[in-house]
Amino acid sequence: MALKETYVSSRPSIAAGPIRRARMMVPWMSRAPWLLVVGLVLLGLGAGWAISSWPEHVPWGIFALLVVVGGLFLEPRHLVIVYVALFATMAVVGAALGERKGATFGTELVTLATMLLMIWLAHARAQVGVVGVSGESMLVDMRDRLRAQGELPELPPDWSAEVALESAYGDSFAGDFVVAGRSTDGTTLEIALVDVSGKGRQAGTRSLLLSGALGGLLGEMSERGFLHAANNHLLRLRWPEGFATAVHVAINLETGVFSIGYAGHPAAAQFAAGSGRWRMLSGGRGPLLGVIEHADYPREVGTLRRGDALVLYSDGVIEARDKTLVDGIDRMLGRAESFVTKGFEGLAQRLCDHAMAGHGDDRAVVTIWRR
Structure with a gap:
């Protein structure tokens, strides 16, 4: 079964009975x-x-x-x-x-x-x-914690957002993850979509460690300081394959003004209801996380008006060995176009299901739209 970040498993009530008592016997037997x-x-x-x-x-x-x-x-x-x-x-x-x-x-x-x-x-x-079986239980708990990091906070009535994440070959762990948070005063929504090097279970442990760190940075750093802090964190870890790509967006939920920055990540797509067109937000480009010290991560500023939408995605959505990136972007926007008239609900999962990479790579999509 493919991994879906919009779902966080809940433990059934039976776990408090015989099953839980059986699991509690494991530490006793080890002693x-x-x-x-x-x-x-x-x-x-x-x-x-x-x-x-x-x-x-x-x-x-x-x-x-x-x-x-x-x-x-x-x-x-x-x-x-x-x-x-x-x-x-x-x-x-x-x-x-x-x-x-x-x-x-x-x-x-x-x-x-x-x-x-x-x-x-x-x-x-x-x-x-x-x-x-405590090792397997630990892995399940780690997976659930990784999923919970990507849960989106509650938004005002005129705002909506969705997250869809599919792991390579249906593994339980993925190299793509999402962290999201809302400021204490409720006016700002911050979302970061991160793609760790590797895919599937090979990148799962690194995703778990990094998601916890970036989740702690979210909201504690300024908009312009988030990617800088994330880059410094990866440099300190000194992983052999420690690089990652990321896109970070901060949206003012009152005015719709947003700023977006990239760390070696594909450009986000914005739909403007006024013109009825999609455009790629190609500004705010910065290098990969964990590669260059003192790297610069500029930001691009825009506005989401009523009827507008923003799509963040990982490279698995648009990349394929026998296709160019332009072909992948065109295909993605073509599928997104069919949602313009009926609303953007379900678009994130649709783009994951029909990604250029198929089931051979991790795919992640975040959609945000304003009614």
Whole structure:
């Protein structure tokens, strides 16, 4: 499923019941691993006794369940002890039963392969200091926090805005993200659309770290200082692939006057209801974030009047290997033109769905319009 920034997942009420209690057991088991080790070894011995007593009714598969449970909740050093005990039990019981229990050798090979796989997974989790399913829960929480950063604040009745974000190949994380905020007096709306180097899950962690930092800068810096501060932040991080592009817009919701600046990002498009035409806001061009120290980020000033609209987008919307940027922009504006007469609601998602890059790149669109 593709990632959509306009949606922030809510946890169902059932999470407060059995599911939540089960998840709370994970830290407890990590503090008392030997209890689980002893328990699994005893269960393995019990399984071996059951198979030897009723070989025709108790399957070898009972050991597979113990292998998986141990792999989910034990560290590698404890896991090896459990697996040695389980495999030894299987070998002894299999040798004692002989031909009375079929498929013994094949089952032992499959069980051994499963054990090796679970040890590899446990080792990968141990490197980040998590056990059980807590690592996956952390990733889900990180994804939800990244989505929440892009939620747009409530706007006055005569203003509307939408955000749509699709990740490459439907990954849960994207290199494109949006941060938005409204000033304390409610008069100014600020939105930044950022495209981190890379795409999909490869850029997801960098997006998460950067979105938190830029979300904190938004509203705390002046309009002209936001991109400067973002550039300095990336320079301090010194990531090997630490550059990013961004577009930042600040709109006065009372007068409609806005200023917009770019850091190596594609130019925004503005629809003017008076002329009935789209135009590209090509001023305010600055270099990529995280590349040049003391870079200059000029701003372009304009006005959104009633019926006007503003479209911010990432390069995945207009770029394709076999097409020029001009072709991509023309295609985007052609699709946007069909929304002029019926209103701009749904335009952001439409542009993401029909982006030039298809599903092979991250795509992000922000639309803002004034009624």
